[in-house]
Amino acid sequence: DAKTTQPPSMDCAEGRAANLPCNHSTISGNEYVYWYRQIHSQGPQYIIHGLKNNETNEMASLIITEDRKSSTLILPHATLRDTAVYYCIVSALIQGAQKLVFGQGTRLTINP
Amino acid sequence: DTGVSQDPRHKITKRGQNVTFRCDPISEHNRLYWYRQTLGQGPEFLTYFQNEAQLEKSRLLSDRFSAERPKGSFSTLEIQRTEQGDSAMYLCASSVAATNEKLFFGSGTQLSVL
Numbered sequence: 001d002a003k004t005t006q007p008p009s010m011d012c013a014e015g016r017a018a019n020l021p022c023n024h025s026t027i028s029g030n031e032y033v034y035w036y037r038q039i040h041s042q043g044p045q046y047i048i049h050g051l052k053n054n055e056t057n058e059m060a061s062l063i064i065t066e067d068r069k070s071s072t073l074i075l076p077h078a079t080l081r082d083t084a085v086y087y088c089i090v091s092a093l094i095q096g097a098q099k100l101v102f103g104q105g106t107r108l109t110i111n112p
Numbered sequence: 113d114t115g116v117s118q119d120p121r122h123k124i125t126k127r128g129q130n131v132t133f134r135c136d137p138i139s140e141h142n143r144l145y146w147y148r149q150t151l152g153q154g155p156e157f158l159t160y161f162q163n164e165a166q167l168e169k170s171r172l173l174s175d176r177f178s179a180e181r182p183k184g185s186f187s188t189l190e191i192q193r194t195e196q197g198d199s200a201m202y203l204c205a206s207s208v209a210a211t212n213e214k215l216f217f218g219s220g221t222q223l224s225v226l
Contacts, residue, residue, distance in 0.1 A: 032212050041218055043116070043203050043217030044155065050225065051212070091212075097143055098213050102154025 003027065003090045009107045019077040020106050022088030025069040032091045033064060034039045034100065037084040039068065044087065044102075076109045114138060121129065125194055132190045133221045134166045135150050137193035137206030144187050145215060146179055147203040148172065155203055161187060194225045 001003045005023040012018040024033060036044040039078050048055055048062045050071070061074040075082055089104040091098055117136040126129050137144050141167040142163050147155035158177070159169045163184035173179075176194075193197055201222050205215040 005148065011201070036215075041219070043205070043216075043219050046214045047217070049214070050213060050218065053219070085154075097160055098145075098215060099157050099160070100147075100155075100215065101157070104152070104154055 003101065004088045004103055006086075006088050008104065009109070011109050011111055012075075012078050014110050014112050015077055018078040018082065018110070020073040020075075020108065021070065022073070022087070023070045024088070024090045024098050029092050029096060033062070033068075033071050034091055035060070035062065036087045036089065036090040036100075036102075037082075038056060038087070038105070039081075039084040047086075049091075052106060055068045058076060066078065075079050078108075080110050080112065083110045114205055116162050116206050116214070116216050118202075118218035118221050119204060120221055121219065122222045122224075122226065125193060127196060129194055130192045131194060131223065132188055133202055133204075133223075135186045135189070135204030135206075135218060137186070137204070138216055141206035141208055141216070142184065143209055143213070144206070145191055145205040147205065148199040149173045149220070150199075151165055153163055160205065181212075190214075191223075194223075196225045199225045 035047040085105040146158040
């Protein structure tokens with residue numbers, strides 16, 4: 001079972017910041033939080049990941065609460081191409097490899 | 113394009129037939145994963161390879177399923193005696209082994225079993 005909880009759907013206006021929440025209250029100390037997204041008819045695409053500190057890259061920012069029980073993915077200036085299903089995943093290592101356990105994700109719709 | 117390549121993109125077969133899918137990972141990626149995704153659900157882990165060794169298999173992977181990665185390069189996933197419940201998108205991903213590795217997914221093979 002997925003170890004994260006996300007809202008099933010969200011809407012955001014084009015050009016605005018999209019803030020996607022995720023709860024992961026049972027996360028262990030050495031587990032990372034990953035975000036992937038899946039655009040229709042494509043495979044999932046890595047966005048960002050973090051352990052404790054906030055992270056930012058060219059795609060998004062990841063804000064992790066101090067107790068690490070929740071996080072927020074921020075797309076600062078959403079475009080229509082950001083419409084996708086966004087998955088928040090807590091990594092589970094199997095013999096050192098990433099066994100990503102996907103939940104149902106949040107379906108983000110960017111409206112013009 | 114140097115991303116993960118999967119072939120075919122679509123496969124339609126009749127129940128009881130065998131099918132084989134191919135995945136070409138990003139070169140120099142030593143890990144390769146197979147996932148399965150049904151409509152409206154997130155991908156589910158099936159199995160993974162480190163180089164040519166298959167190190168983990170999900171209980172979802174019945175004995176009708178077999179995966180190989182000869183020489184640690186491309187991989188094949190074969191389903192024998194297909195059933196309608198096998199209809200799904202089969203996704204392949206590759207990565208470089210690391211504590212916080214990133215997986216790069218292909219576009220998948222959509223299987224429809226009639």
